[in-house]
Amino acid sequence: MKNLLHLFTACPAMAGKNAIAACLVAGILILGNANLLATTYTFNGSTNSDWATASNWSTGTVPTSLASGDAVVIAANCSMNDVSITFPSGTSLTVNNGIALSPSLNTYITIASGATLTVQASGSIGSGRLTNSGTFDLYGSYTIYYYTNSSGGILNVKSGGTYTNHDGAQTFASGGTVNNDGTMNFGGGSNAGILNNNSGGNITHSDGNGAQLSNSGTINNAGSFLSRTSSTTGMFNNSGTLTSAISAHFTVSNGGTLTNTGMISVPAGAAFNVNSGGTLTNQNTFKGAGTLTQSGTFTNSASAEIEPGASPGKLTVTGDLNLGSATYNCEINGTVQGTSYDWLAVSGAATLTNATLTVTWGFTPSAGQTFSVLTCGSRTGEFATVNIPPVSGLVFTVTHSAGGVTISASSAPVTYTFTGSGNWSSSGNWDANSVPPATLLAGDAIVINGSGTCTMDGNQTINSGATLTVNASKTLTISGAFTLTNHGTMTVNGTLSKSSGSSVLTNSATGGITVASGGALNNDSGSFSNAGTFTTNSGGTFGNGSGTFTNSGTYNNGGSNYSTYGGFSNSGTITNTGTMTGSQYINIQNSGSWTNSAGGSMTMNGFYNSGTNASLTNNGTMSIGLSNSKTFVNNATFTVNYLGQANNSGATWTNSSGATFTVGAVPFSNAGTFHNDGTMTLNQNGNTGSTFANNGTFNCAGTLTLNSGSATNAATKSISLSGTLNLNSAFAFTNSGTINGGGTLNVAGGSLTNNGTISNLGLIGFTGNGTLTVASGSTFSTSNGSNTNITSGTLTVNSGATATMGGQLDIFSGGTLNVNGAMTVSGFAFNNAGIIKGTGTITPTTALNNSGFIRPGASPGTLSISGDLNLGSGTYTCEVDGTSAGQFDVLAVSGTATIGASSKLHLIFSVPIVNGTTFDVLTAGTVSGSFAGGNITYANTGTGNVNGVSLTYPGGNMVRVTATSLLPVELVRFTGKEVDGKALLEWETASELNNEGFNVERSRDGRLWENIGFVAGNGTTTTAQYYSFLDEKPLSPHVGGCEGGCVNYYRLKQTDFDGNFEYSPVVSADLTNLQDLSNLRFFPNPATDAVTLALRTDFSGKAILTLHDLTGRVVKTQQLWLEENTPAPDIRLVGLTAGLYLAKVQAGMQHWQARLLVK
Structure with a gap:
């Protein structure tokens, strides 16, 4: 205007x-x-960044309604707040380099057909609602909120441009086109038009709001297309056409899901990748001659189709391929693999189990032609359905091998029937078709129906698809060195015998041999190897006499009788529901899968289960001598009485819940992992017991019963007992490792010696004469809530061992607890109705309820209680084997020892006790109570002589026993005197016990003694006996050595018949000649507390007495008052030690001396 x-x-x-x-x-x-009427609106942002501000525009007006030829140029950063504008045909919108156009969420921009939108390099549009029916050239970046590429609309993402859709709504409508030479990031959206990802273009389908991308149009990928989402609901649904060009890459990455209900085409040279964590679900067509690299999940539904090549060609799959329920459409137009007929090449594992193979002929095949339509690294299953159009005069065989699938064409089948008797090679023994060829072609058949035995006298091969049948009651014999090789199907209704020579029967991987009911296959010589499927039906028989049977395939023994006296090895699969028997001297080698099914029975002595894939499972009845080096599972009954059982290092042996495993008088060793969840029993066979050595890991959640034999658990090895272990009367078990697990241990007999650790068991029971010994350096503990019941039997804790009883400890009337080490009882109850003994220390943090016996020592010794002790109604039995420390029992209590009204003390004396000897038999911090008189008893054993005991409680912290007794010899009198210059000794006994006699000993000083004679005793007597002995040559002035007086000292050495002896008190006889020596004498001499001095002299007055020990040292000085010829009494000797002293008396110028013996 x-x-x-x-x-x-x-x-x-x-x-x-x-x-x-x-x-x-x-x-x-x-x-x-x-076009002089066109207007250019340039946003320069002179005032602010708001679109709606007129002063920001070069025209001074805000563009609202545009006419053809008008142009809008964004030359400064601009914000559009809730603006609605349409660019009609002939108009344009340009965002300059480095400029940002920022529409609000409720801003609507419409590019009509014939209009253009250009975002220059480094320019950007963010958010808003944009509908394009014209041309959108993106050199910079566009982050969408709502974007619709309508029918007729063209979006060109130029090289360096970036299109980003994180959480927005994106629609590429039918009739629209998107050309990408830059980078596009999809969080979701749909395409019903054409999306061209050109060479150099990158498209990433990544996470966003739902991350769901749908294609019902056409996607042509010549660049890189990556489908990756971390959203669990994110997926790519293709119901249109997805095509990758040569050298292009389409990738479903970790977390991505692509569902194809349309068509995916991967031409030669293109790559389609399903990475680890990615998923491709194919529900329609996947075709091409490119490469599918598969390390994620590729599933095919029943409606899916796989079509290699481009009519025809090779489709390469790098990785595994599971065809699922898909159909492999295979075009065969010639004989060249991958060129004239389709080839599906899988580098990894191909799974065919539920798939369909459909063949389309594009030419006429001939007999003998073979088509390898699928190759693979390994194969699982076979095509469930194969559709091959018939061709006149031909038979087609589909062969599934480990490395792929082939289709072979052969002529129409021929049947060769043996009707005669004798050699195979005689044409007269066959029907009109004569002798079959040495290699029987697929579809052909041989039937043995002779009037007599057919003897094979040449080599014969049965090809895949061909059959050999031995009719009922007919016989085929292979002898000499001839070979029968089966790749097809053999059925034995009669007898197939290998009776002599080195004949060979081979059943290949594609072969199948069935011994029907009433049939028999006898491998009595040579070898029989099975790599395919070998089945003996119920009523059939397979005998491996002196031949060798090797199985690397599948052997199904379906109720038939099997026996072997020859070699037997399996690396394939064996399933037995019948009876299998092996000779005593034959070793069975299994490195495959062997199952003894329910109803099956196996009796074999030497069975070796080893190899990477070895597994043995028993669901029936099995009695074998097994050496297991891999996996053995017993689910039923397993027994062995010959050879040994070994679970070797690295192996796993499982005795399942409900199963039984019984070992006779043979060794069983575990160096691997053993799980006993059922019942396991080690028995005696005759006079020989089983042996069990655990050098691995043994887990027992079931019941292990050790009846007879011995067992060891090695150091550092473990037995996890969550079930029950029964140790019975004739079994010795030594544990040097660890036993724990919360289960039950029943020591019902035999012995368990612990040199390692036993801990955390739920229940420990002692019955019978069972013993559990905790050896020095070992550990024994029970947890809180557990129970230890010593009903009968003995729990011994040796010196140097540690035992902690965290649960209840009950010692019943027949049980014994023998503690010589250290034991702590901290459970919720400690009850003794049996025997507690030993020389160790018991720390009871739980009060002892005692009604049994406490017997310290090990005949005898000291039992220490660190804490309090209540004797309750029990009995403290104290052995006295001597009077010195350690020779009589002591119960040492650090806390309070409580003696109740019904507490008992019983003393046992085994040696003679001197009358009045005391024994402190109980020490404590405090003694509370006392033993009632009627509860104190004693007994004598051996040479015990006690005839009474009494108790005192000195200091309130001990119990002291005083014994009254008859001495072995009760000496009531012993005297010595001088008679006519000789010494007369006289003594008297009141009673004697085992008295052999008396040695008479003499001394001049009371220290050095000599034997001068022997007087025989009277054995045992309770009447008084009188004895005398005359020393005819005592020490006297005439003998010498009597200076200062001549006192002779005498004692008796009383000796029993058993060699025990004791000495009598010392007596003396003074042989001094009073005319030749001084007149000083002491009496008594020997003396104890006091002595009287007698001095024959006419002196009266003060005198000084000094006593000298043997070193000359003065030990006593005393002033005396002497009266003429009058004794001086009451000279005190208190403080003097026993020994000989020299006494001197000094009175004026006179002095006297004499010897004095103090005892």
Whole structure:
């Protein structure tokens, strides 16, 4: 309009209206031709960044309604707030380099057909609602909120441009086109038009709001297309056409899901990748001659189709391929693999189990031709359905091998029937078709139906698809060195015998041999190897006499009788539901899968289960001598009485719940992992017991019963007992490792010696005569909540061992607890009705309820209780084997020892006790209570002589026993005196016990003694006996050595018949000649507390007495008052030690001396 106004003012004034009108019309025509009416709106942001501010525009007005030819240029950063604008045909919108156009969520921009939108390099549009029916050239970046590429619309993402859809709504409508030479990021959206990802273009389908991308149109990928999402609901659904060009890459990455209900085409040279974690679900067609690299999940539904090549060709799958329920459509137009007929090449494992193979002939095949339509690294299953159009005169065989699938064409089948008797090679023994060829072709058949035995005298091969049948009651014999090789099917209704020579029967991987009911296969010589399927039906028989049977395939023994006296090895699969028996001297080697099914029975002595894939499972009845080096599972009954059982290092042996495993008098060792969840029993066979050595890991959740034999658990090895272990009367078990697990241990007999650790068991029971010994350095503990019941039997804790009883400890009337090490009882109850003994220390943090016996020591010794002890109604039995420390029992209690009204003390004396000897038999911090008189008893054993005991409680912290007794010899009198210069000794006994006699000993000083004679005793007597002995040559002035007086000291050495002896008190006889020596004498001499001095002298007055020990040291000085010839009494000897002293008396100028013996 404003251009029109300029035109109006430019027309000169003319006369008349018609002239002015003509000028205007001419100007308008000129403007229309020269587009002089177009306006360019440039946003310069002179005021702010708001679109709606007029001063921000070069025209001073905000563009709202545009006409063809108008242009809008964003030259400064611009915000569009809730703006709605349409760019009609002939208009344009340009975002300059480095400029950002930021529409709000409720801003609507429409690019109509014929209009253009250009975002220059480094320019950007973010958010808003954009509908494109024109042309959108993106050199910069566009982050969408709502974007619709309508029918007729063209979106060109140029090299360096970036299109990003994280959480927005994206629609590529039918009839629209998207061309990508830059980078596009999809969080979701749909395509019903054409999406061209050109060479150099990158498309990433990544996470976003739902991350679901749907294609019902056409996607042509010549660049890189990566489908990856971390959203669990994210997926790519293709119901249209997805095509990758040569050298292009389409990738479903970790977390991505692509569902194809349309068609995916991967031409030669292109790559389609399903990475680890990615998923491709094919529900329609996947075709091409490119490469599918598969390390994720590729599933095919029943409607899916796989079509290699481009009529025809090779489709390569790098990785595994599971065809699922899909159909492999295979075109065969010639004999060249991958060129004239389709080839599906899988580098990994191909799974065919539920798939269909459908063949389309594009030429006429001939007999003998073979087509390898699928190759693979390994194969699982076979095509469930094979559709091959028939061809006249031909038979087609589909062979599934480990490395792929082949289709072979052969002529129509021929049947060869043996009707005679004798050699195979005689044409007269066959029907009109004569002797079959040495290699029987697929479809052909041999039937043995002779009048007599057919003897094979040449080599024969049965090809895949061919059959050999031995009719009922007919016989085929292979002898000599001839070979029968089966790749097809053999059925034995009669007898197939290998009776002599080195004949060979081979059943290959494609072969199948069935011994029907009533049939028999006898491998009595040579070898029989099975790599295919070998089945003996119920009522059939397979005998491996002296031959060798090797199985690397599948052997199904379906109720038949099997026996072997020859070699037997399996690396394949054996399933037995019948009876299998092996000779005592034959070793069975299994490195495959062997199952003895329910109803099956196996009796074999030497069975070796080893190899990477070895597994043995028993669901029936099995009695074998097994050496297991891999996996053995017993689910039923397993027994062995010959050879040994070994679960070797690295192996796993499982005795399942409900199963039984019984070992006779043979060794069983575990160096691997053993799980006993059922019942396991080690028994005695005759006089020989089983042996069990655990050098691995043994887990017992079931019941293990050790009846007879011995067992060891090695150091550092473990037995996890969550079930029950029964140790019975004739079994010895030594544990040097660890036993734990919360289960039950029943020591019902035999012995368990712990040199390692036993801990955390739920229940420990002692019955019978069972013993559990905790050896020095070992550990024994029970947890809180557990129970230890010593009903009968003995729990012994040796010196140096540690036992912690965290649960209840009950010692019943027949049980014994023998503690010589350290034991802590901290459970919720500690009850003794049996025997507690030993020389160790018991720390009871739980009060002892005692009604049994406490017997310290090990005959005898000290039992320490660290804490309190209540004797309750029990009995403290104390053995006295001597009077010295350690020779009589002591119960040492650190806390309070409580003696109740019914507490009992019983003393046992086994040696003679001197009358009045005391024994502190109980020490404590405090003794509370006392033993009632009627509860104190004693007994004598051996040479015990006690005839009474009494108790005192000195200091309130001990129990002291005083014994009254008869001495072995009760000496009531012993004297010595001088008679006519000789020494007369006389003594008297009140009673004697085992008295052999008396040695008479003499001394001059009371220290050094000599034997001078022997007087025989009277054995045992309770009547008084009188004895005397005359020393005819005592020490006297005439003998010498009597200076200062001549006192002779005497004692008796009383000796029993058993060699025990004791000494009598010392007596003396003074042989001094009073005329030759001084007149000083002491009496008594020997003396104890006091002595009287006698001095024959006429002196009266003060005198000094000094006593000297044997070193000459003065030990006593005393002043005396002497009266003429009067004794001086009461000279005190207190403080003097026993020994001989020299006494000197000094009175004026006179002095006297004599010897004094203090005892």
